[in-house]
Amino acid sequence: MGIATAYWMLGYRGKGKSLIEGIFVAPLILPPTVVGFLLLLLFGKNGPVGKLMEPFDFTIVFTWYGAAIAAIIVSFPLMYKTALGAFEQIDANLLRVGRTLGAKESTIFWRISLPLALPGILAGTVLAFARALGEFGATLMLAGNIPGQTQTIPMAIYFAVEAGAMNEAWFWAIAIMSISLSGIILVNFGQEFKQNKRHTPKETKATKNLESASQFFPLPTNTTSGLIVDIEKRLGNFLLRVAFHSDDQPLGLLGGSGAGKSLILRCIAGIETPTKGRIILNGKVLFDSEKGINLPSRERKIGFLVQNYALFPHLTVAQNIAFGLPKGLSKGSVRVQIEQQLLAVQLQGLGDRYPHQLSGGQQQRVALARALASQPEALLLDEPFSALDTHLRSQLEQQMTETLADYPGVTLFVTHNMEEAYRLCPNLLVLENGTEAHYGSKYEIFQHPATKNVAQITGCKNFSRAEITSPQIVKAIDWDCQLQVIEPMPDELSHIGIRAHQLIFTQDAEKANTFPCWLVRTSETPHRMTVFLKLHFPAQNPQDYHLQAEVYKEKWVTIKDQPFPWYVHLEPIRLMLMK
Known part of the structure; x- marks a missing residue:
């Protein structure tokens, strides 16, 4: 009782x-x-x-x-x-x-x-x-x-x-x-x-190179026709309002914390119920507020990989994978499928271990194998690399790339890491405060961000308020300079920007969009130097700068001892005009 x-x-x-x-x-x-x-x-x-x-x-x-x-x-x-x-x-x-x-x-x-x-x-x-x-x-x-x-x-x-x-x-x-x-x-x-x-570790015949790159076992699924999402979801003062379509190419959901990325996945999976709207997967209506349709999670054929992997701690690796297999299979078929999955993720011999006996990378691979074993029509990945160290993250990202290339279903990949999103996803949906800020190919979004906020989310660090002075000339108010531009002028120009790695140091002071600059301070990483620059005249304090430039250390060695002023060139084709 x-x-x-x-x-x-x-x-x-x-x-x-x-x-x-x-x-x-x-x-x-x-x-x-x-x-x-x-x-x-x-x-x-x-x-x-x-x-x-x-x-x-x-x-x-x-x-x-x-x-x-x-x-x-x-x-x-x-x-x-x-x-x-x-x-x-x-x-x-x-x-x-x-x-x-x-x-x-x-x-x-x-x-x-x-x-x-x-x-x-x-x-x-x-x-x-x-x-x-x-x-x-x-x-x-x-x-x-x-x-x-x-x-x-x-x-x-x-x-x-x-x-x-x-x-x-x-x-x-x-x-x-x-x-x-x-x-x-x-x-x-x-x-x-x-x-x-x-907690007693078991000896197995598994190879020591468990974290090496491998090809995941591709599971057969029905031919897909895509995912349609057009929903609103209100949580307290937060309102999620998005509309997008995704096909068999991975779609990256990029945005800061609290932008609504994970909430979208939970609505698609049936964990959260949208306030209104519709969700359609391969022609099957998963949710429709007007028609009163709201399929339970178990009927949606969705594979969901959450941040902490959510492996069942009381079940072995083999039992975790078997949990996702279609019901009604014989014991022999289940055993064969489990072995195929373990072989594909380089975890053969570890089927009898429990999740706490695995490394973070191994747990992530078991969770992915379990999700794919259920033969989902859509795969939802909620920051799957967030708990991994840098080296392991890189290896598993390569595996994920191979897996998604063979997986014929819809894939949504949530991350706040712009480089991950760029490497894994041909298309991106950039979110800001629960709404779509930019939706398109990764090349379009990184080269022509719609707004300053989209540019910031995609890693741009240099911005200035801007106003049009002539058809091909823009005044950068915060940089106190006139700039030639090639990109078509937007109807309502708000800001101009350029990415830090696209600034060019030159000796030709007469070239267009070239300005004298002084070094304010530097910030070092293992392979690059971030250089903070003040245009036109020396800085008054460490926070008095206009631009950040990123240069490889080999290049830094050649310019660091040159007398001031240096000259920095802002290529017209690299300048981004934003609303």
Whole structure:
């Protein structure tokens, strides 16, 4: 009862939740005699339940049924609260991923929620049992003290002491302490044994080069016709409003934190419900607010790879991959598919390991193999490299590139790293505060960003307010200079910009768009120098600069000792005009 009620309350979003919670916990707060009195009113001869049972010549009061009911009511809050706490500790991403893999709610409960909450539930069971074992007041009120019929151990101790039979009282006291302590010790021993067993590494025949680049196993899927998303989603003061289409070429969702990138993926996967709009995948309507369609996650055929990979910690690598396989396969087919997946991701021999026995890169590959094993029509990748170090990130990015090249479905790749997005995705959707800032090919967005904010998100560091002075001349207000431009003038020019690596140092001071400059300060990376420059005259302080230039250290060696002023050239073809 406590487990079922806790699981129900975990997902309950209706009214009166606080009141319901108070009723469930009340027996833990009220004196047991008060609980017994209320039970007596309920089950007594004149009580509502008592009257219902009267025609059947059946009674609860002063029977062993009453003792059992009193014990259940008094111990129920402990079981309920402990189970609820155990369920609340489960990572919600595990349940979300389970649904995207096609699992029903009953499957998720039995295979994910219950096993992961089991240690807490066992602890709650012991506490509830100990509380029931020691219950006195409610039992005495409802069931009485009939030796051999309703007498419990606590009442036997009480009446033995009253009668002066101390030896009998000692006997029952030792018995109840032995039972309670034995239960607690056995549960703790079992949990400790299981933990030690899980943390013992297993020897395998796996190769040492587990992080080397490899070709993922391509899984067959239906021919795709693309993903259409046109939704609005309001969360408090935040409004997500996007409309885009994606085909079999990976689409990168690029933007800062809080731009709405991950929220889009959750809406597509069915984890979040849009306020209005529609989502269509390969002609199948996943969501349509006007038609009242909202398919559950398990029916959407979506592969979802979240940031922490959400591998089921109580299942082995092989069992994790098998979780995503289509239902109804024979054991032999499941075994073959698992071996194919392990071979493809260079994890052969590691099928019996648990997620905590794998490195971050190995976990990421298992999660991707599990997602692809479900044969999804769309693959959603939510910053899959964010938890990896630089070297491993590069290797797995190469693997991901090969995988996406062979995967025929729709792919959405969320990142805030512009270089990742550029390398992996031919097309980009740049988001800003929940809305589309620029949507197109990566070349268009990086070469001709629509706004200053898009340029900043894509890595541009040099901006100036701008105004048109003639058809091919723009005044850069903040740089205090006139610039020749080639790019067509936008209707409402706001800013002009140039990327730091596109500035050119020159000796030809007469060339167009060439200006004297002075070095303000530098910032060093392993391979490059970032040089902060002040145009026209020397700087007054370290923050007084106009432009940042990035130069390789080989080039820096040739210019760093030259006398000032230096001359910097801003190529007209490199200048970006933005609204």
